Amino acid sequence: xxxxxxxxxxxxxxxxxxxxxxxxxxxxxxxxxxxxxxxxxxxxxxxxxxxxxxxxxxxxxxxxxxxxxxxxxxxxxxxxxxxxxxxxxxxxxxxxxxxxxxxxxxxxxxxxxxxxxxxxxxxxxxxxxxxxxxxxxxxxxxxxxxxxxxxxxxxxxxxxxxxxxxxxxxxxxxxxxxxxxxxxxxxxxxxxxxxxxxxxxxxxxxxxxxxxxxxxxx
Amino acid sequence: xxxxxxxxxxxxxxxxxxxxxxxxxxxxxxxxxxxxxxxxxxxxxxxxxxxxxxxxxxxxxxxxxxxxxxxxxxxxxxxxxxxxxxxxxxxxxxxxxxxxxxxxxxxxxxxxxxxxxxxxxxxxxxxxxxxxxxxxxxxxxxxxxxxxxxxxxxxxxxxxxxxxxxxxxxxxxxxxxxxxxxxxxxxxxxxxxxxxxxxxxxxxxxxxxxxxxxxxxxxxxxxxxxxxxxxxxxxxxxxxxxxxxxxxxxxxxxx
Numbered sequence: 001x002x003x004x005x006x007x008x009x010x011x012x013x014x015x016x017x018x019x020x021x022x023x024x025x026x027x028x029x030x031x032x033x034x035x036x037x038x039x040x041x042x043x044x045x046x047x048x049x050x051x052x053x054x055x056x057x058x059x060x061x062x063x064x065x066x067x068x069x070x071x072x073x074x075x076x077x078x079x080x081x082x083x084x085x086x087x088x089x090x091x092x093x094x095x096x097x098x099x100x101x102x103x104x105x106x107x108x109x110x111x112x113x114x115x116x117x118x119x120x121x122x123x124x125x126x127x128x129x130x131x132x133x134x135x136x137x138x139x140x141x142x143x144x145x146x147x148x149x150x151x152x153x154x155x156x157x158x159x160x161x162x163x164x165x166x167x168x169x170x171x172x173x174x175x176x177x178x179x180x181x182x183x184x185x186x187x188x189x190x191x192x193x194x195x196x197x198x199x200x201x202x203x204x205x206x207x208x209x210x211x212x213x214x215x216x217x218x
Numbered sequence: 219x220x221x222x223x224x225x226x227x228x229x230x231x232x233x234x235x236x237x238x239x240x241x242x243x244x245x246x247x248x249x250x251x252x253x254x255x256x257x258x259x260x261x262x263x264x265x266x267x268x269x270x271x272x273x274x275x276x277x278x279x280x281x282x283x284x285x286x287x288x289x290x291x292x293x294x295x296x297x298x299x300x301x302x303x304x305x306x307x308x309x310x311x312x313x314x315x316x317x318x319x320x321x322x323x324x325x326x327x328x329x330x331x332x333x334x335x336x337x338x339x340x341x342x343x344x345x346x347x348x349x350x351x352x353x354x355x356x357x358x359x360x361x362x363x364x365x366x367x368x369x370x371x372x373x374x375x376x377x378x379x380x381x382x383x384x385x386x387x388x389x390x391x392x393x394x395x396x397x398x399x400x401x402x403x404x405x406x407x408x409x410x411x412x413x414x415x416x417x418x419x420x421x422x423x424x425x426x427x428x429x430x431x432x433x434x435x436x437x438x439x440x441x442x443x444x445x446x447x448x449x450x451x452x453x454x455x456x457x458x459x460x461x462x463x464x465x466x467x468x469x470x471x472x473x
Contacts, residue, residue: 011344
């Protein structure tokens with residue numbers, strides 16, 4: 001399992017990998033929004049939590065179709081499916097690798113980018129905590145979507161359509177936690193709900209992902 | 219030992235297994251078995267066993283391509299699959315490897331006994347030869363890659379990226395993975411594509427040494443590998459009745 005994780009991370013970082021993709025998108029969005037909205041710091045502070053969360057979500061979506069498609073096309077997925085590693089473990093590792101290359105960098109860069117968006121300082125810890133707790137769910141749900149569409153050419157659009165509704169609860173609770181943090185209210189309730197969603201997804205979805213892969217490898 | 223394959227015979231083949239502790243004699247039931255890939259289990263390569271298939275029906279997508287496939291491959295034997303394009307060789311091999319659950323019939327061995335070699339190479343352009351072999355070594359828990367690299371003459375290429383290999387070298391790297399699996403039955407789909415005469419001979423040697431250590435092989439190929447005692451099976455005779463409309467190019471189109 002660790003070998004597979006190491007391989008996936010190495011492939012993501014090397015030329016042609018998807019490591020910088022999500023992060024670059026997030027960065028560009030956070031730089032462009034203040035230009036587009038204008039320099040009114042009050043408006044920026046108001047929309048910052050929502051924009052940062054939507055940006056993180058779309059950045060996650062960007063690299064989803066790479067999770068299984070590349071391995072499927074060159075035949076590696078067949079070989080992994082027939083290896084001693086159960087497909088559930090493969091699915092979990094693929095999600096973890098996606099999170100490390102997408103969710104983790106987004107979480108780490110959210111604090112400085114929040115300043116760019118004039119996010120109130122008291123909201124920053126809640127935004128970062130929300131992203132840290134919510135992005136695992138985004139990766140796991142995304143992996144499931146990728147498994148459903150693995151055999152399809154240009155499955156990217158279909159993944160987005162399948163996965164976006166499933167991303168909604170995480171987005172709502174994550175943005176709500178950051179907004180409450182900004183307004184000085186208690187953000188623990190949305191945070192806890194979001195953590196529950198993440199924990200449930202991480203526990204259950206690898207099995208669904210493995211089942212979807214088996215169907216598509218037939 | 220002569221290889222017996224029977225067309226739809228009802229005879230029950232026994233699995234001769236000297237090391238019963240390591241060889242779990244369990245048949246894979248058909249259709250209902252949704253668990254196509256049982257939990258990882260170290261396969262028992264060096265226990266001598268027979269690999270037999272009874273009245274197997276294989277599916278490709280929604281269509282039943284083959285039916286009534288029965289054969290037995292004893293340890294130390296190679297079975298060569300022949301048949302025109304689209305006759306179901308790939309379908310049969312994918313079924314044996316556990317990628318598809320059989321639509322009917324029983325398989326006397328588990329998917330974990332089979333090392334599947336597809337006709338795609340399954341290589342990553344950004345990884346070096348050594349990294350590729352080492353990755354599969356770790357996945358299968360093999361001891362060392364040095365012997366494997368030597369057998370397929372990959373030692374001088376170890377630090378080279380897969381992207382910079384020739385088609386034949388890629389093929390050799392892909393086949394080298396088989397030695398690392400430590401599994402008893404090699405199920406290979408057109409393994410000699412883009413190999414030169416010398417590499418084919420090397421590959422035949424590797425298969426022979428696998429057979430001599432108690433392994434078995436089922437190989438779909440159109441060339442003569444020169445394996446002693448190999449038996450040929452034409453899969454055309456197992457063609458499922460309703461599959462007359464199947465596109466002859468389907469075999470390639472779906473992979």
